[in-house]
Amino acid sequence: MPQMRGIRQLAKHLDISIGTVSRALNGKPDVNEETRKRVLAAAEELGYVANQSGRSLRQGTTNAIGMMVESSKETVENSDNFFLGVTGGVQSVLSRHNLDLFMLPCPNDEDPYEYMKRMVARQVVDAMIISATQRIDKRIDLLVKAQIPFVALGRSSSGGDYNWIDLDFEGVATKAVDRLVSKGHRRIAVAAPSSDINLGYIFVDAYRRALERHGIEYDPSRVIRVQSSENGGYQAAETMLRLEDRPTAIILIYELMAIGFYRRMVEEGIFPGRDVAVIGFREEPRAKFLQPSLTRFRMSLADLGVELAETLLATMPVYAAHYPASARNTIWPLELVPGESDAFILKA
Amino acid sequence: MPQMRGIRQLAKHLDISIGTVSRALNGKPDVNEETRKRVLAAAEELGYVANQSGRSLRQGTTNAIGMMVESSKETVENSDNFFLGVTGGVQSVLSRHNLDLFMLPCPNDEDPYEYMKRMVARQVVDAMIISATQRIDKRIDLLVKAQIPFVALGRSSSGGDYNWIDLDFEGVATKAVDRLVSKGHRRIAVAAPSSDINLGYIFVDAYRRALERHGIEYDPSRVIRVQSSENGGYQAAETMLRLEDRPTAIILIYELMAIGFYRRMVEEGIFPGRDVAVIGFREEPRAKFLQPSLTRFRMSLADLGVELAETLLATMPVYAAHYPASARNTIWPLELVPGESDAFILKA
DNA sequence: CTGAAAGCGCTTACAG
């Protein structure tokens, strides 16, 4: 006789049927308490945990949530542990429902859309968290069409009415412009990512409106498109140095740009916080120690993770009842942390 | 009649049996080429991809490799995108065999051992990549016992003869000590992690041996145990300042420590690269822009990922034949990148 | 070369 495994073996060991074992393990009410105790004890002792494929096939659900991340060279070198920071918060919510989180890194040589299509078709997860949304993002249309519950970290023009959370780029742009204007600046540049990532558009729009509120004319040459990296910041400084009517202040959409920006300016004898005002975006460890300290915006990654997970679960029929009040769309606030990089008053 | 799905629907659509569809899709040889073409075309058109649970259950294999990562606050704040950097290389190897990589983040409030046990029992992946190995690491014993193929990034005393790759801490310690001694230093401190992570022990051992080779007595008070963080570097400087016979040089096991170390020293009017020599460990973006530039060690994360994946596959019976020459244990070299932080010659 | 059938490990109506 072949060796039995899994639930069959456990049932044999206990001399009861596999159905009862399953019901006991899954907390079904119609099980004798004495029986349940025996089953749980034996499972613990033998280290039995239900095979996920068996469960998934039968239940049509994997009890896992996927978080797609991209591991391109640019992402790796130029972002900090943003995603790992968010996972903590996400998991704290998922664990309430015995859901696991898998991070799904899209291979560099695979198109993110194709990768997602494959993951969806294979049904390795019940729902998805996606990020780095593009202005036009086919992934969103795919998920909507395939009726896979999902939440996006980032807005997009695609997909119509779907669930997203996005950082408050408008708020950041507005606060940054207001602050710089209050310090006497009128010629304010912005360094925005050169990729098609949606946040670039949103940010620049808000920056433009903020300028207009202050009666400052929008000058497209002051929107400097560069890579979201230290080197991009260096390039942005280079470009800014060559502008006619050189701006006296700059807002950097990615904080990491600040490192390269500082460097290029100092090379030129122009000192941030004295000769040029700089505001960064998200507080991140790498730029936290810049001298002079950077004015920047702060947020809690863990809290963002919680919000992401709750928004997602609210869209999944099985869990929706637990999260009735969850917003479908959230603008995630950031708090301004004043530094020395823009503290001076510009002389008129 | 209920709507059919999956392979059944596809077979119906093509008016052939599901067995033939399966064989065609899986590249089995005994399929008419004409039939195969029709099947592939139809699958592409209808977006059919085999349900993973069905496959896994039947085949006893998930075609996925798991990479366990920890997302504790300390890991998140104080490491860069190390893991995401490695995944690129890992995936480039896995994709040759149509294997997917899932990152499995261990929740903060769950014991890594329990988490791993659960993942292993559920059989969500065929094999594992683990990291952050402890000196005694129960996970390794578990994987060995459960006969799950795995590779560890980091050595451990546990588990006997298993597969691992580890950074060349000995080489780093030796090169760093040699270099400092050649610049005239005799009182050399080291800042090591306070956790039980295995690399701390390996590093300190090698440091000790290197000192002895130069006829320098080992002084335990010069091994400063701190958190692997910027703040830890600050603490290390604090401790060093208070030592009798204050060291003239320090080796920081985590590069990020350099930021805090510099800061504390400058507060005291002691300038790295002039009054105190500093050598960091792995080149990482956050510390790359320190002034004066830090002497540090460089490695390729992508290549390390490739090596990890090949070592892992070499232990999996199905793939072993492709990787006959893979070493079971590898010491991964790092290259010294000279900076200005230790360039001066110490006056006797 | 193709089809019919068994069975991977589980959960869940259903019968008792």
Next chain:
DNA sequence: CTGAAAGCGCTTACAG
């Protein structure tokens, strides 16, 4: 409260 049986979607001997 428990057991026997069906069936989730697939792959793979086996028969033809």
